[in-house]
Amino acid sequence: MACEDEPPEKHCWVCFATEKEDRAAEWVSPCRCKGCTKWIHQACLQRWLDEKQKGNSGGTVSCPQCGTEYSIVFPKTGPLVYFLQQVDRALSRASPFAAAGVVVGTVYWSAVTYGAVTVMQVVGHKKGLDVMERADPLFLLMGLPTIPVMLVLGKMIRWEDYVVRLWQRHSSKLQIFNGLVPGMGRSLPRIPVEGSYGGDHLSVSRTLCGALVFPSVANLVGRLLFRRVTSNLQRTILGGIAFVVMKGVLKVYFKQQQYLIQANRHILNFPLPEGRADGNIEDSNDDSSNE
Amino acid sequence: MACEDEPPEKHCWVCFATEKEDRAAEWVSPCRCKGCTKWIHQACLQRWLDEKQKGNSGGTVSCPQCGTEYSIVFPKTGPLVYFLQQVDRALSRASPFAAAGVVVGTVYWSAVTYGAVTVMQVVGHKKGLDVMERADPLFLLMGLPTIPVMLVLGKMIRWEDYVVRLWQRHSSKLQIFNGLVPGMGRSLPRIPVEGSYGGDHLSVSRTLCGALVFPSVANLVGRLLFRRVTSNLQRTILGGIAFVVMKGVLKVYFKQQQYLIQANRHILNFPLPEGRADGNIEDSNDDSSNE
Known part of the structure; x- marks a missing residue:
């Protein structure tokens, strides 16, 4: 496909249109490619980039032929947009940890509740409530969730x-x-x-x-x-x-x-369909093992 | 490898020993194979089966050459072992569902707690407790967990x-x-x-x-x-x-x-290293777009 000599007039390697066909179109030579794949319409390259990035607007894209990474520039943004961008990025980064915290909290809270229910079941409903009301809250928050943990560990023995x-x-x-x-x-x-x-x-x-x-x-x-x-x-x-x-x-x-x-x-x-001699000998073997 | 004619004496296709070498060994012909792969020692086949089953003692194994499924027989068991086997199987089958129930229960209970905390946060600690104490327990058990669900659904809009x-x-x-x-x-x-x-x-x-x-x-x-x-x-x-x-x-x-x-x-x-004519024209294009 690649031709060595540059043709007399630019033509776009995406839409194959030449310079004469659309005088207003902007041309770009974004990579090291020479010859007939040197030039491309800015608009055609943008469309091709969208396809390659698949929604990830920050992704880098390289020329499939020479491997040069295209240099994409964006207009400068104001301080508010920059600030919002940073906040958005920080929230995106923090949210998996926060979600993990929610899961851990859910498990912890259920373990506390299970521990409390178990205490009431083992020592009796009323006495259990009495014991827990008199105990140090910190001790309860540490001790109650260890009850299901200990039960699971004990079960693993x-x-x-x-x-x-x-x-x-x-x-x-x-x-x-x-x-x-x-x-x-x-x-x-x-x-x-x-x-x-x-x-x-x-x-x-x-x-x-x-x-x-x-x-x-x-x-x-x-x-x-x-x-x-x-x-x-x-x-x-x-x-x-x-x-x-x-x-x-x-x-x-x-x-x-x-x-x-x-x-x-x-x-x-x-099982042999015909009663062959060796087959019969082995059949008697089976019978003895099935006793 | 497979030979058509059956050799004059049995030889095991796993250990290659012949009938003369070990007169006491039990022989078996477990599949449709004929010729020199017809016979195998019962003990060699048992070892080979263990390897193929990889710990799954109920798994079926077939002859790699003719594809016949080996027929494995077990000694008969008493009613107690049969009963225990059934209980073991039932527990194994039920436990994933029970574990799923534990997970659902954990999430549900945390949702109830979150709902109660939210009610106290929104209407005030003391008034929230009053409201929840006066409400129907069934209504609370249904209503409180819908609070986080509604919040998440609302957030999805x-x-x-x-x-x-x-x-x-x-x-x-x-x-x-x-x-x-x-x-x-x-x-x-x-x-x-x-x-x-x-x-x-x-x-x-x-x-x-x-x-x-x-x-x-x-x-x-x-x-x-x-x-x-x-x-x-x-x-x-x-x-x-x-x-x-x-x-x-x-x-x-x-x-x-x-x-x-x-x-x-x-x-x-x-960027072109030498200041070529077309390169310069395009450079000026870049400058205008960077304004």
Whole structure:
């Protein structure tokens, strides 16, 4: 496309019009390009620039052929416009941080409220209000939001996994349990890969919901199992411990079973339509493994 | 790699061992493959499956050569394990929704609190508390969170843009303003593209923060400008109106100036090192545009 020699009269590389066709048009040679791509109408270049900038009026644009950055000048502005420009820029820069602050504030405030509700749930509605009214406000603003944080952190301690691992390591020594848990004593055909059994991954949503619902569950279990305990606090703590222990035992059992299921999985032969000799031999193999 | 004829003795396509090398090993032919890729050790296939499943023990795996899905069987489980499996699955499925509920609840509760704070700010601390105590709790739980929602929706109405557009459309008829705003009467060298001037985009963080800070600003402006008004509510409303009008006028002025700046931008010639004839002519053009 590019021609070396400059043609006798200017012509615009956007609209292909020559100097003679529009005597009033303003011409510009904005880059290092020579020859037939040297000249362009100011108006054509402006349109092309608009397209390249895509709404970002401050963006730089370069010549696609020689790479020279076009030098764009703007009329000078008054002090008020300059001031408004600076204010606009400062607000644009500050607003993401302010929005982040709003989000943090929202989470914090909800954590405070959750903490207060939990205190009332654990020690009883009236006593909880009394305790919080007598406490130092600063202590409340620091202490109450740590309640949900502690619950989530506590929920992240997966002690059942350690128990399962310990069990698996010392299963040969724990012969007394073999009667209790089916398939415990048998030697395993294979060791399943870590994490392939029983959803070993830490789910964020499950941890969060489990942690937040725990005080209510502890309260409920306490009311069901320890009706004779009169103190609200003691009853909820006992209920919480009972729930954690019961859930832990079920989880350890479940994980151990999942482990055994994975350890005893078996891949079947592809069923052969014709009763071939080798196929039949392998079929009998499958039967023995399916016992 | 694949050989058509089945070799005289089985050999595993993973570990290349033959039947003679390990008489005890279990063999399996899990897919439609024939020839030398027909047989594999059960143990080798299990290892290969673990690698392909990457911890997802329920995932299906197919033969990379013939595409047959391997049929994996698991030992049968008791009713308790089945029940626990169902509970685990139900919890995993429900937890994202529960977590979404927690997020919605957090936002809702913060909106209620923000609404209550705003009511106290606008009508005064003591009177605000009185009003809210006397109101129906259901009405408060529905009404208070709509306050921030309304503020954000109100902030999203960009009336200044309409005023600017109206102004630009009828600028020739508004000759009286030409003295007030510099560069208004002149005919523009070009029409800037929509959205290229003055941050026309709707920033989420700026809209949110602007909306949430508005009652405080209205209160402050009311206290500064309308000290003689005794009613807290009236003073804050007057302050809010004054702030919106002042900000609107500045914004319209700023946008109009940004429009003019973009309309009057000019692209300069590339400076020529030697004083060539055509270069000089264009240089003089630049000077006239920089006035």
